[in-house]
Amino acid sequence: MINSVLSGSGKFKQMRHFAMLGALAAVAAGCASVPAARPSPVASPQPLARLVVATPDADHDVMAQLMAGEMALTHSDLKTAAAAYGKAAALSNDPQVAERATALALAVHDDAAAMHALERWQALGAKPAALAQARAELALDRGDAAEAQRQLESVLKLGGEDAWRQFGRVLVGARDSAQAARLLEALATPERLPADERAWLAMSELGDRLGRRAYALRIANAAAARFHSSATYAWAAQMTLRAGDRAAAQALLKQAIARAPGDTHLRLAYATMLAQGGDYPAAAKFLASGKQSADIYNLRAALAAQANDKQTLAMLYRQLQKSPDDIRQSSAFLLGQLAEMQDLKAEALAWYDQVGDEDPHAFDADLRSAVILHGQGKKAEAHELLGQLETAYLDQPEQLRKAYEADADLYMAEQKYPQAEMAFSRALQVVPDDPGLLYGRGLAYAESGKIDQAVTDLRRLLELKPSDIDASNALGYTLADANRDLPEAERLIAQARKAKPDDPAIADSWGWLQYRLGHLDEAASVLRQAWKQRPDADVGVHLGEVLWKSGQRDEAARVFEQVRKIDPTNASLRDTLKRLQP
Template sequence: MLPAPRPNPAAKASSPLRYPSLLAAALSLLISACTQQQTQVPPEAALQQDTLPAPAVEKETAARAFPIDTFYTLLVAEVAGNREQYDVALANYFHQAERTQDAGVAARATRIARFLNARRAALRSAKLWAELEPEDPEAQLAATAELTLAGDLQTALVHAEKALELGGDAPLQSLAATAVSNRELTEQVKPDFLRLAEKYPDNGEVVLAYAMMLRAAEQYAQALTLVRRVQEQHPDLLDAPLLETHLLVDQDRRKEALQLLEKLVAIHPRESRLRLQYARLLIREDLALAQQQFAELVKQNPNDGNLILSLALIRYETDHIDEAKPLLERLLTLEQHQSAAHFYLAGIAEKEKDVPAAVAHYRKVEPGNDYVEAITRGTELLAATGQNEENGKWFAELRRRHPQQQEHFYLMEAELLRKNEHYQQALELVDQALEDHSDNGRLIYTQALLNDKLGNGAAFEQGMRKLLDRDPDNATILNALGYKLIEDESRHDEALQLISKALELRPDDPAIIDSMGWIQYRLGNHSEAVKYLQDALEKLPDHEIAAHLGEVLWVQGNREKAMAVWQQGLKNNPQSKIIPAAMKRLQINESLEQHASDS
């Protein structure tokens, strides 16, 4: 994990109108220009300057007269800005910056664009500003920041170096953090960072940026030397010890990193970056202490959703549900990480056996990391409680919201119905889905399997043949059809042919190996059957394979081993109906429990 960069110059300002206003200068210029043109300025325009906040710093600006239409456009922009109509202000300033080639207008356009996070406009106006005022370090910094965000690091470095030459600072750590996300890019710009570090050896920001490049190249020892040198030169620059802790972790020196962070946190208890790094490292070492650190972070930053969520998750994972719940509810109040909050509140409701509350929370999870899991768990809860109608409404809503994923949601709903043995309802749903998605292979396959469950053998085979016509080398379909045909003694040769082809295509698939063992058994080749079935069971300890192998062993007379195989199969899957069915078919009255006690 990269160290937290220093404040990003591209971050939003609280308001673009905090920057120096050009209106007063423009107004005086216009009065001069309009006097020459014998044009009267409207009184309301002359008074408009009083509505703008006083600038913190005013630069001396060389007077130049704007054309009348330019002045009025800028005046409209200022009024719009004071009314918080920043998009109008940006449009006017951006247009006039390119039209007038005026540095002040370009600067104003840049600041408004960055406040609005209008990246393309900010990039163009910042580049123009830097071009028009090459000796202004602020202009060079703005261009550096926007070019970094745009991914043009080579050009960004040119402006960063210019800012340094002018006596300003440069966000080189942010630049380095962007570079190290791409190994190829790192190699391209690493020599530039080295050159700057050699040129400015006493500039902590520059040297730390180069240390970050060394870290990306896994040159940890060299990076650590530079970082410690920066700490000696700039003891108040906390980026240096923070980067040192990352380098120590990179070298598996976690204990040293924790000791350093413990010391730093004691010295700088209000520095959230240090405490956060300490808390993160503690998660693997001491979860209780990590929880204490996150609690202190939340206390210091009560509205920071990231910290609140981290603390809530630790408490959730450690089963401190009563402490996690109010934190998650606070996220909803703050309108931060709402999907994650709903997801874990749903989990808490599940633990509390409150199905309606759990489902309600799961339904409020939006697309993202937890979305599919929320749908799966929520619909499973409804299905388990027999609320198929509610599930139907939910899935119908999902299909409306995500029309490109309709087939997926049809299949999810059908699978839930199948798992709960609502085969006819599932089949009707899939039939409905195929009306609009007739070529969807997964839907056709599911339809065939449901027909099989309902005893519609001909419909099952028809679906499988349709799929094989499209894809004759599909091992899954070959195996499914071949396995089904084993039930018909008159079609054993056909079943063997299909399964053999499937096994040739996927020789290590335990399901297909099981099918081959079963057809060999049905053909009377018991020794061959045992060989295949034992191989399949070793690859996949499945209760159906265990049922097959046990039956063959029993018929061979190897009854002790058969009982052991069945017993293990039931241990792996206590709910199995296949193993008891096999024993019943063989008229075995002896219970597995009795056999286990006798053994």
């Protein structure tokens, strides 16, 4: 479009250049008739100094208006672009400029400008079908359904092979979707639709987008009955499932697969439908047969993991290792996950290292690598890798948050609580008031003995999520451990205990609260049960202290010894023994 305008301008410049050369030639000829021996008494002005070239002002310069319109479009300023193209259409003889002016005027709902542009476009020789399409859009914009229907009838009559595509474009862009839907149902009937399954599918999809689900389903089923293709059966299955008939949808999708057995997307859709219906074994069995792909292996692994089927996961790992290069390369992240599930940490690291930078799992592969390195005792390497991620994903908040949180979690595992606090705080700068981060930092503060800051974070978390049981328990325990605000601690832990009566961590909090309240017998009973249910080091330390204070020092010593075997470097055990045995 613009090229044609530019070429016209080029011809204009060339003609002006020839005129200038002619004027210069005339001046030169005049000078040649003057005898060279007679010098002029006064120096005459140079010929170019007398030459004046007229240039149009911006409002009457086609190129200036086109450039202004395009510049406005680069800034998504449709209103300015429409105004500029409207002026350009009045000045230009190029029908494509008038067409663009019409489209922009319609886009900004300037009906008067659209009418002027349409008239100019028609005068320059627009095709009747294109004009009818634009007039239908204008009529819909004005709310004139009758005129819109007349113009759409013209589109279908004059548009040829593109008729139904043009028809759909008018309706999908309508401001009044209800009016567009009524026109769709009135005109796009099975009797009028052409012998082209794409048109049927497009009209069904348009009906779905416009909220006419019954129409969409009716056209989809009619298309499947008429064309019997994999595409029509698949779409009918999707519409049928959305209507709530899973069994019928499953049958339709099965017919689609029968016509295109090698279509990976159809096979994945069918297996997903089986899984969503709760038939995981059938979904896994179906995917196991037939041609495999990276996506199919992913879904098979997900189904096996959900069923905690370690045998199948191990088998998938072996199969993937022997799969073709393209599948294996695109499945490097999955191979790493499968290796981790089998505790093959070194192999998992090797697979994660093969995940390419452009792979959508590149970040997650590096994150998992850091966790594995930390577990192998390579703590400095793990934090260094996370630091690299924090720099590389500085402009991607979701990944940046995960990197900071992982760094904080690893520092918590190392009992380096100040570093954990700092990492959690950085993450909270990225995602303020994130409940998970507030919870993590609250625990880090509590472990560092910064009780006021811990209480502030945990109370803020409960403001954001009043029903968060873990937060209630954490705040209640923190207050009980600090021997402050015990009525509040009792209320919070009782609330958590009611919600999770069998949770040993909450039982530990309740037993420790009873100890702070001086109820030694109840404390010992609750903590014994929690210790039996889960022999956690912290629970054992609490039980040992309660037994010690109750005078049952031999039993307390035995519990302390068991804690030492579970966690030889436990800081809580060390501090407790120092207090009890100074």
